[in-house]
Amino acid sequence: MDTISELQDFVKNGYKHYIPHISIDSAIFGYHDHQLKILLSNYKALDGYCLPGGYIKRTETLDEAANRIVMERTGLKDLYLQQYKSFGDPDRIKWSEIDFENFLKKIGVEPIKDSWLMDQTISVGYYALTDFSLVTPQGDFMSDFCAWFNINEIPPLLFDHDQMVKDALHTLRIQLYYYPIAEKLLPQKFTLTEIHSVYETLLGKKLDIRNFPKKLVFLGLIKKLSEKRNIGPHRAPFLYKFDIKTYNKALEIGTTLS
Template identity: 85%
Template sequence: MNSISELQDFIINGHKHYMPHISIDAAIFGYHDHQLKILLSGYKALGGYCLPGGYIKRTETLDKAANRIVAESTSLTDLYLKQYKTFGDPDRIKWSELDFEKFSKEIGLPYIKDSWLIDQTISVGYYALTDFSLVTPKAGLLSDSCDWFNIDEIPPLLYDHDQMVKDALHTLRTQLYYYPIAEKLLPAKFTLTEIHAVYETLLGKKLDIRNFPKKLVFLGLIKKLNEKRNIGPHRAPFLYKFDLKKYTKALETGTTLT
């Protein structure tokens, strides 16, 4: 969490720089070595976790704000980032008067009635994908912590963030069949077993190791190199790499991987 003076200025004057009642919440998924995790922000004052998020500067586009918020949480830029849903039901309250009063008391700030942070808030959901071993998580302006959690061991989340995670994961897994979004999770040169493991882990299901990588080769998204990796006695699989021209086109237009 930032200094008391920074927080106080944000709470009192933030509406001058940020758009009230609309925020961005990012489901940041991390893959590494057959593990899938999600990044969560902790709020001691509220007794729980949320997706990393923030408000949109009056000078920003939605995508620019999302990239900034994700970069602030991960210390990385240029991650794969996609808007997936807007959450704006009439009974959706991000901050209630009671929450805000409790939060102010916990962090040692005077309670400001009718703050711009209170009332119904629309949230624009984005998901991002990265290698979690490269991330240096950083708490946001209002949060106390930022940590990775295994996708199957997520603690109960505040507000409607449980549903946000479910929707983000569903969108990610659906789009994996149409967009080759796993490129940044692999080294520049990789084996078919490695790319197969990435897709299996992200999808949370078994894939036919004989056919799925061959589909990527058939579509021309990856190409075989005249190089091998020695991984043990009598084991030296060929290496592959993405065809970046075809990969970029597939990201833009989509292609069926099933």
């Protein structure tokens, strides 16, 4: 939506094209070079940040809507995307504490009383995983901009989004032990040190450098290549790559790294 008139129509008539009372909020995690970040949307009119989100078109499935919303914020398609929890407490969005009409004025929209946007809303939480160096964050038509934040430096979030982030990160870390979801964060060929660093960063804890990569090899998730990478004098570690057949099977039925 590029014009005020389109935004005005969304606030007034959006329920005709989107399903009211249910939205999607996405915790988009980004990894790069030993750093874990999360993408947040800024709303100057509300003086705060929240997770990127949006409503579900009447023609979309939940997964289709989540993929669209994530693509609009990151510019990337086919990210690893997982539904993790729904949030439906009656008072999760306290409109009594938010001057919605004043918010509309601040973003240039004529105030509308009893807008469909103000009703009680259930949010379906998804998390996505990507390499944040590949992303050009893009705001939506109501937010001012999107930006990456280090996972340990997140500002207080609007609504119940602090809890959403905690639950999303908790789910991500649990699923890392059962599904090899870190594949898209690595080059096609990588060293054991590189994959070890990805898992350590995502899990937020130290892993045994001697045993953890061996577990991945033992499970058949990664396989050793004959190639080496020269990284300095007398330092040329072997390269590895994911075994796609085993990887896809593990994504489907799960495995265990513990």
